[in-house]
Amino acid sequence: MTMQRRQFLGTMAAAGAVLGAPAVFGQAKPRVVVIGGGAGGATCARYIARDSEGAIDVILVEPSEVYYTCFFSNLYLGGFRDFESLGHRYDKLASDHGITLARDMAAGVDRDAGTVTLAGGEMLFYDRLVIAPGIDFADGSVPGWDLSKAEIMPHAYKAGPQTQLLKAQVEAMPEGGTFCMIAPPNPYRCPPGPYERISMVAHLLTQANPSAKILLVDPKEKYSKQGLFEEGWQRHYSGMITRIGPDFGGDKVEVRPEAMEVVIDGEVERVDVCNVIPGQRAGAIAEAAGVTDDTGWVPVNPHSMASRADPKVFVLGDASAQGDMPKSGFAANSQAKVAAMVIRAELSGSKAFPAKYSNTCWSLIATDDGVKVGASYEATDEKIASVDSFISQTGEDAALRKATYEESLGWYAGITADIFG
Structure with missing residues (x-):
């Protein structure tokens, strides 16, 4: 379901035992709060809700009704896409998977109490927290x-x-x-x-x-x-x-x-x-949650994407400092699936498998001249480590470059459906 802030506040007041209190065994389902509705956050929310089949409550905190992808936005600048094609709504996450959409900014996190405070003053309790805030900019860069x-x-x-x-x-x-x-x-x-x-x-x-x-x-x-x-x-x-x-x-x-x-x-x-x-750093809510380090990014456990500062807080995508993976939409989507699997296992007893990750980044240079770079990754105790990589080569013929560009179009359609339903 989708809630505007006033409706959300009223619902919480009327049903505080459901949305306003920590899960209690035998009385309420466990709850996951996800901050940020981009490639990492929306994917993680969708996979937890879908694969738990209603056994876990999922609340997605995101102020925007429409998410515009940074990936492929350059193609709009070049005249290869219209702006509307970059926009994606959250309606299917609510209607198809029962995710509650909290249309507000996350203003603070109390990890000891297990709560997220929204800009409007509402407080959400969580059993697991996912922070996927993307980037903010480094002052004075x-x-x-x-x-x-x-x-x-x-x-x-x-x-x-x-x-x-x-x-x-x-x-x-x-x-x-x-x-x-x-x-x-x-x-x-x-x-x-x-x-x-x-x-x-x-x-x-x-x-x-x-x-x-x-x-x-x-x-x-x-x-x-x-x-x-x-x-x-x-x-x-x-x-x-x-x-x-x-x-x-x-x-x-x-x-x-x-x-x-x-x-x-x-x-x-x-x-x-x-x-x-x-210059960039993790989105500000990560620092407010106390999980960033001196670099401005969030160190995570490569096996789960859990913050090294708190195993109940998972940090995805651009905000994370995880090792060899680049900061990309593909990477965030891949990391979100690992985190969703781990969270589901911790809260419902389902099976978790060893973490594996992948990434590909396509770029368009000119009409039908597409190139790509990517890798597959495995988790070590130290970092997410690249185990196999590939990259387009200089001197490739026009047919291969066109095929690479067309491959990127198929990927965009597929990943946005995977993220938003």
Whole structure:
């Protein structure tokens, strides 16, 4: 069922023994509260509810009625998808699986009491807690930029209005203007994402503003799929894209949003659009729950995705520090299934199997020019470890690249159905 906040509060007051108290053997079903309705949280909620066949109550805390996927949002920027195709509702999670949707923000977690407090003041008791909040941005990562400047220099790294704003800015660039991206330092959400975005902006500009230039300012010496992207940029967008790495000041950058200036190692560049992708950390509720470490991420048990600070709290996807897996939608979905299996076993006595994980990240460079990277993983006591990996190769023929792109379309349709029902 779906509840708006006022209705949710009224229901809790009337039925506090069901929603407002910890589970008691013989009196109530065990309860799992899931914070965050993205690829990790929604998948985990769905699999626990579906596979427990009603034996476990699941409450999904998510303020948005529609979730827009960050994965594939670059294709919207490039003109390969419409914005509505990125949006997914939670209705089927409620109607098909009996998940209770709490339309509110999680404001706090008391792990000793086993409670989550919502922004509206409601309190949810849990037997197990899943935190899947995605990312927030690291303060001071790019001097001169903070969230108050995102309407001038958008990050567009949380899909939604920011994605639409960035595309509108690119489309409004003057003829021969300059698009600049400030790429993030490691670790961050979707390692190939900034470079696919450069590709998609280049594709858009070649259609409408072919004399425009792209300036990529990057603090990293190397990045995911570098050879594939650079081969593709040379083939499709020769002369348009310039990358400035740390050897030339890419790690010494500040921005002046009101003046639309980027300062690179003391040199001022005037730009027309600036996409600032800052350094990142786990979503703020993870820190509020007391499960992050000094890096800003959450160390987890590779066998279960449980926080190393609290075995009753599971942390999925981008927020987790788990080892070799990248921060991606595919990875979050894979981790969620392991966590759901473990939680179900702990609360209902079902069988749990050894954890196995997988990931693939597709990127589109130009029309029908798709590439991918991925791996399979196993849990060790130390980390989630890669055991077998693959990557597209430079020089592949057009038919293979087209097939790779079409494979990605099938994956998107399949994973969004797996997440949202």
